[in-house]
Structures are given as C-alpha cells and as structure tokens.
Amino acid sequence: MTADQAIEEKNKGNAAYKEKDFAKAHIHYDKAIELDPTNITFYTNKAAVLFEEKRYDECIEMCKKAVDVGRDNQADFKLIAKALARISSSYLKQDNLKDGLIWMEKSLSEYRDPELVKKRVEVAKVLAEKERLEYINPEIAQEEKAKGNEFFKKGDYPNAMKHYQEAIKRDPDNAVLYSNRAACYTKLAEFSLAVADCDTCIKKDPKFIKGYTRKGAALQGMREFGKAQRAYEEALNIEPNNQEARDGLMQCLRNNDEDPEKARERAMQDPEVQAILKDPGMRMILEQMSNDPGAIREHLKNPEILSKLMKLRDAGIVQMR
Structure with missing residues (x-):
C-alpha cells in the first residue's frame, strides 16, 4: 500500500512539474521518497x-x-x-x-x-x-622559441625541436615558428616535414622570405631542384636582392645535373603525378598541347590546370616556355 501511495505522490509531482509549479512538485516528490526511499x-x-x-x-x-x-x-x-x-x-x-x-x-x-x-x-x-x-600564450611562445634557438645553435636539434613544437602550440598563428621548426627538420633530414612547415609558414605570412628560402633548402635536400628553384624565385619576387634566395637559386642551377630520364622515372613514382596523368581531362589537354603548343595559353587561365601543369613541369614531364 505504501508503494502505491508513493506512486500516487510521484504522479502528483509530475502533474505539478508539467504546470511548472516546482515548489508543489518538490513537496510531492519528497513525500514519494519518504514513502518509498x-x-x-x-x-x-x-x-x-x-x-x-x-x-x-x-x-x-x-x-x-x-x-x-x-x-x-x-x-x-x-x-x-x-x-x-x-x-x-x-x-x-x-x-x-x-x-x-x-x-x-x-x-x-x-x-x-x-x-x-x-x-x-x-x-x-x-x-x-x-x-x-x-593554452595559447604568445609570451611563453617567445620564451620557448628562444630556448629552441639556443639548442639549435649548439647543434642539439632534437631538443631544439621540442621547444619549437611547444612554441607553436602556444602561438599557432605565428609564421616564424613554423619556419624555425622547418630549419630543424631540415637539419634532421626530415625534408618532407620541413616543406610542410614552410607551406604553413607561407600560408600564414606570404611575405615572410624565410618560408620560401627554407622550403628551397628542404627541396634541395630531396633533390627536387625544379621545385626548389621555384621556391627561390618566389622569394626573389618578394625581395629581389635577397642574397640567400639568389645563392639558393644558383645552387639549384649548378646541382640540377640529374639525368633527365632518371629524374622523369623518379617523378613518375610520385602519387600526385600519377593521379594527374590518369585524369582523362588532363590527358586530353596534354594531347592538345602536343598538337598545338599555343593552346597552353588558354589553359593557363584556369588556376587548377595551371597548378597541375606546373607539377608536371617540375617533374620534367612537360616543358613550358
């Protein structure tokens, strides 16, 4: 009987709750608990x-x-x-x-x-x-960057990396920090990671020269001389008298002595190059260009096609003058 009374009190409480009479609902729920705890x-x-x-x-x-x-x-x-x-x-x-x-x-x-x-x-x-x-704190980021720089100067790149990574967490929109970490990756021969950091750096600050020159250095480490040359050229477009970019460009021109056929074979292993060459639309464009070299002008107006053609140019698949 007590349980039934408790349910009855609960039902009264529910009715009061629906009416938003919360004080009354509390009274009935308290009574229900008293009857059946x-x-x-x-x-x-x-x-x-x-x-x-x-x-x-x-x-x-x-x-x-x-x-x-x-x-x-x-x-x-x-x-x-x-x-x-x-x-x-x-x-x-x-x-x-x-x-x-x-x-x-x-x-x-x-x-x-x-x-x-x-x-x-x-x-x-x-x-x-x-x-x-x-977690973001630009002041702490600068402290971590300074610590990273000290280790970098000593040639202790793993410890420099730890501080640069912490600096980036503390100030993720600071382009300079990605450039610093890219320099560290390059010293550790992690060239693809260095390039990725440079791309992030450039995206965050397109005018920051170090983003381009360090990208060029990393690409040279990968023997991607065509891409490296383009990175240095982009740096010189921003700052024509930049000595580091000039020196890097000259190194690319001197070092790019790889046999063209070997370079082409290596480029064909690149998944991005493979995907471009398998694209029916791009294959049609390449065939058109081979029959009519002047047709390239029209295609260069399309940014997406231009990007793919530049990739094929750097790979030595097509020539663009």
Whole structure:
C-alpha cells in the first residue's frame, strides 16, 4: 500500500512539474521518497525539478543519491544512465565541459544512448578547442622559441625541436615558428616535414622570405631542384636582392645535373603525378598541347590546370616556355 501511495505522490509531482509549479512538485516528490526511499525514479524526478530551477549543484547531489539508491536496489541500468547523464548536463550548464564529459562517459558506460554518443563527440570537440585556445600564450611562445634557438645553435636539434613544437602550440598563428621548426627538420633530414612547415609558414605570412628560402633548402635536400628553384624565385619576387634566395637559386642551377630520364622515372613514382596523368581531362589537354603548343595559353587561365601543369613541369614531364 505504501508503494502505491508513493506512486500516487510521484504522479502528483509530475502533474505539478508539467504546470511548472516546482515548489508543489518538490513537496510531492519528497513525500514519494519518504514513502518509498528505494525507488530511483523519485530521486531523478526531483533532480529534474532542481535542474529546471537552475540549482545545478543540488541537482548533481540528488542525481548521485539516485545512482546510489539505484545500484543498491538493482535498478534498470537505463535509469542509472539517465541520472548520470543529468549530472553531465548540470556541469555543462555551468560551462564545466571537462566534468560534463567525464559524467557523460560514465552514463555511456551504463547505456550507449545514440543521442548521447553524438553529444559526447560534439562536447569533446568543443572542449579540445577551448583547451587549445586557453593554452595559447604568445609570451611563453617567445620564451620557448628562444630556448629552441639556443639548442639549435649548439647543434642539439632534437631538443631544439621540442621547444619549437611547444612554441607553436602556444602561438599557432605565428609564421616564424613554423619556419624555425622547418630549419630543424631540415637539419634532421626530415625534408618532407620541413616543406610542410614552410607551406604553413607561407600560408600564414606570404611575405615572410624565410618560408620560401627554407622550403628551397628542404627541396634541395630531396633533390627536387625544379621545385626548389621555384621556391627561390618566389622569394626573389618578394625581395629581389635577397642574397640567400639568389645563392639558393644558383645552387639549384649548378646541382640540377640529374639525368633527365632518371629524374622523369623518379617523378613518375610520385602519387600526385600519377593521379594527374590518369585524369582523362588532363590527358586530353596534354594531347592538345602536343598538337598545338599555343593552346597552353588558354589553359593557363584556369588556376587548377595551371597548378597541375606546373607539377608536371617540375617533374620534367612537360616543358613550358
């Protein structure tokens, strides 16, 4: 009989909740708990009222109580998961994403609610970005850069790398830092990584000369002299009297003594070159160019085609004058 009375009080509480009469809902849920303290639902319903009242800390404590009661009385795991999810929601409402995510994962360990799985991905993404932004500190980045420079001067490139990487995390929009790390990668013969860093550097600051000259140096290390030459030429377009770019360009011209046929064979191993040559549209353009050299002018107006043709030029597949 007591259990039936408890259910009746819960139903009255639900009716009051729907009417947003939260004070009355609390009275009925408290009475239901008094009559049957073993029913998890009474606690989670009361927690729902606290949540609507924005009394999030009290909601969290009530949900924790609900979980304890539920475990002690072998409640359905879905009900326990619901209580854990509401704890998560309370933390999220307080902009505490870290604890919100922790309790969300606890809820999912009880029951993998598809909607909660989606929400977890979203919250994790937002939290990661928030932590990344909070970590940014240009002043500390400069300190890390200075430490990296000291190790670089000593020839201790692995330790220099650690500090440059930390500097980038602290100031990810600083083009200079990617250039510094590229120099380190080049010294460690990680040329492809150096080129990638130089590309990032150039993207962030197209006028920063070191991005181009260090890209040229890395490409020379890969014996990609055509590409290196272009990098130095781009640097000279920005700063015509840049000595480093001039010296690099001259080195490319002197060192580019690779047998053309061998260079072509090596270029054909490049997946990007292979993809371009397999493209039916590009094959048609190349055939047209071979029959009518003047046709290239029209194709150069298309940036995408121009980029592909420049790739083939650097690979020694086509000639462009």
